[in-house]
Amino acid sequence: MKLVYTDNNATTMIAPQVYEAMRPFLTEQYGNPSSMYFFGGQIRHDIERARENVAKLLGASEPSEIIFTSCGTESDNTAIMSTLRSNPEKRHIITTKVEHPAILSLCKYLETVGYRITYLNVDNEGLLDLEELKSAIDHDTALISIMYANNETGVIFPIEEIAEIARVRGIVFHTDAVQAVGKVPIKLTELPVDLLSLSGHKLHAPKGVGALYVRRGTKFSPFLIGGHQEAGRRGGTENVASIIGLGVACGLAEKNINEENTRVKNLRDTLENALLTKITNSRVNGSRQFRLPNTTNISFEFIEGEAILLLLDEKGIAASSGSACTSGSLTPSHVLRAMGVLFTYLQGSVRFSLSRYNDESDISQIIEHLPVIVKRLREISPYGK
Amino acid sequence: MWDYTDKVKEFFKNPRNVGEIENADAVGEVGSIICGDALRLSLRIDKATGKILDAKFKTFGCASAIASSSALTEMIKGMTIEQASRVTNKDIADYLGGLPEEKMHCSVMGMEALEVAIANYHGAPLKKEMVGEEKIICKCFSVTDKKIIRAIKENNLRTVEEVTNYTKAGGGCGKCKPEIDKLLKEFWDKESTKKPMPPKETAKKGLTNLQRISLIQETIEREIRPQLKADGGDLELVDIDRNKVYVKFLGTCLGCPATGITLKALVESKLREFIDENIVVEEAK
Incomplete structure (x- = not known):
């Protein structure tokens, strides 16, 4: 059975070119980049080339603005903790209700140690009200941290406007761009973001590597305190192979970003429209206008997501859901709840997130099987028609 | 992904007894779409023998909720109402070869629907209602x-x-x-x-009539009356004739449509558990 992988917002396949580029660093090229001898020192140059690639994809002005980390969560945590340590007199953070747990859980913790957090609301489409953001800002605000694009719905926030609001008030602005990097063009020379997080495995690099962009001039305090690596901004011997992989992946992403916004987007739209037509009582969660090109989050009324996923899995289709049962908790997705998704639709959400490795046959396979699965589960459901 | 047993997967993918019995003799509804799972159980019951002839279900929920509901219907078909009233959530989970700990509430939902259906058979509404001091x-x-x-x-x-x-x-x-x-x-x-009970086996065997009577009295005092009282009801022991125990309901139990179940599921099953499996409890006329 052919695997149809449509869970790319969760993780992605390592691109073959990425794997090939990494291989020497997992075998013969094992030297420590901090060493003086050629065997290690050469590796330092390879790391710097990777840094240049990341900076280029982000449109950053200098490669030195990129710090390699171990994952998106570390980048997010570093951004927040660094800002708080650098502005110790300020005790207020503004974020949103729909952030990734890498932000939300840390903010919940910070509340317990005396920080004040404003969690901005979203509307039915998953969009922010920038007036609410403006009025939440006060003299105590140390940081605004708002995601670039939502992992569950793909909804994109107006980062340019938000960054400008923060800039004119002199407040540090961080964006968790883990889902956006490689999917939409980003140009940091024109976007006044101070800190930006990304994760390798969301753009066909391996798991266990991420990066944090720190705009030149932004006060910084390391999160991992240790050696002089990353110019003293992140202790710990470099994860060389993965950093090399991330560099190559960023190069590929830059090359393919147009395809992502044309061919992949068309596949997504074909899938979405077909499902909405073939399946009654279905709806898209989140703005269809301001959205990543690869993501669709669709809810099917009166049925539950985990059951849908398991039956999709039987047909070789990998997707994800915001239902309570799949989240490992008893409450459905915090994102869909914040959007006020109608309760009859809340448990029955499925997210398909595509990548450039998907093709039309993948989409037809989903369109063939999902309507049958939904029908079957609705026959079992006491609310089904 | 959850670690489901093959039996859970089988009962989810090919659920038995999906549907609804028309003009069912008993219906039990628990849960709601807001809570994330819901089950509607309908039963066909032979009035003469009290035997469950058919059981069907409709479930909104995840794989283990669907599997638990289907397993329940398979288990209780052929049972008498009285036997079915003793089915616990553990029985349902065991039947499926176990459920992940986080999913045990699915088996509890099955047991609850069955309880509500049995109460419904005895005249109670098909949805559970809060009683007395429940909070x-x-x-x-x-x-x-x-x-x-x-x-x-x-x-x-x-x-x-x-x-x-x-x-x-x-x-x-x-x-x-x-x-x-x-x-x-x-x-x-x-x-x-609580003072430890003597082990069941020794309690049952070789009791004198007098010991037996006082043990029945003790069990009613300790195990049964406090539960009834918690709901504003009560009961008194009227007579004991060999294996037959006659009781009379008092308080809010009077006129309660569910006394039939209370009689079997609580009074009789407790006396059987602690004294003798052959005890039959009846309401004193």
Whole structure:
């Protein structure tokens, strides 16, 4: 059975070119980049080339603005903790209700140690009200941290406007761009973001590597305190192979970003429209206008997501859901709840997130099987028609 | 992904007895779409023998909720109402070769639907109603203290997390967790001060008539009356004739449509558990 992988917002396949580029660093090229001898020192140059690639994809002005980390969560945590340590007199953070747990859980913790957090609301489409953001800002605000694009719905926030609001008030602005990097063009020379997080495995690099962009001039305090690596901004011997992989992946992403916004987007739209037509009582969660090109989050009324996923899995289709049962908790997705998704639709959400490795046959396979699965589960459901 | 047994997967992918019995003799509805799972169980019952001839279900929920519902219908077909009333959530989970701890509430939902259906057969509404002093502990999932205590007792639960796995209580906003913890402490404190019962086997065999009568009285006092009183009801022992025990309901039990179940599911099953499997309890005329 052919695997149809449509869970790319969760993780992605390592691109073959990425794997090939990494291989020497997992075998013969094992030297420590901090060493003086050629065997290690050469590796330092390879790391710097990777840094240049990341900076280029982000449109950053200098490669030195990129710090390699171990994952998106570390980048997010570093951004927040660094800002708080650098502005110790300020005790207020503004974020949103729909952030990734890498932000939300840390903010919940910070509340317990005396920080004040404003969690901005979203509307039915998953969009922010920038007036609410403006009025939440006060003299105590140390940081605004708002995601670039939502992992569950793909909804994109107006980062340019938000960054400008923060800039004119002199407040540090961080964006968790883990889902956006490689999917939409980003140009940091024109976007006044101070800190930006990304994760390798969301753009066909391996798991266990991420990066944090720190705009030149932004006060910084390391999160991992240790050696002089990353110019003293992140202790710990470099994860060389993965950093090399991330560099190559960023190069590929830059090359393919147009395809992502044309061919992949068309596949997504074909899938979405077909499902909405073939399946009654279905709806898209989140703005269809301001959205990543690869993501669709669709809810099917009166049925539950985990059951849908398991039956999709039987047909070789990998997707994800915001239902309570799949989240490992008893409450459905915090994102869909914040959007006020109608309760009859809340448990029955499925997210398909595509990548450039998907093709039309993948989409037809989903369109063939999902309507049958939904029908079957609705026959079992006491609310089904 | 959850670690489901092959049997859970089989009952989910090919569920038996999906549907609804027309003009059913008993219907039980539990859960709601807001709570994340719901089950509607309908039964065809032979009135003469009390035997469950057919059972069908409709379930909104995840794979283990669907599998638990289907397993339940398979288990109870052919049972008498009285036998079915003794089916516990553990029986359902065991039938499926076990459920992940976090999914035990699916088996509890099956047991509850069955209870409501049996009560419905005896005249109660097809949806569970709160009685007497029951109090909602978990507002997110509408879980009462009674349900929590019962889950603690029947499944030997010791932590708040376990209670959440079995009843969903505390799984939403989490504000009721201290209250659940209190219920746990109260229950286990009370348990530890109870005097230990003589083991069942020795209790049953070789009792003199007098010992037997006093044991029945003791069991009614200790195990049965406190439960009824908790709901504002009561009962008194009227007569004992060999294996037949005659009782009379008092308080709110009077005229309660569910006394038939109470008689069998509580009074008779307790006396059987502690004294003799052959005891039959009847309401004194």
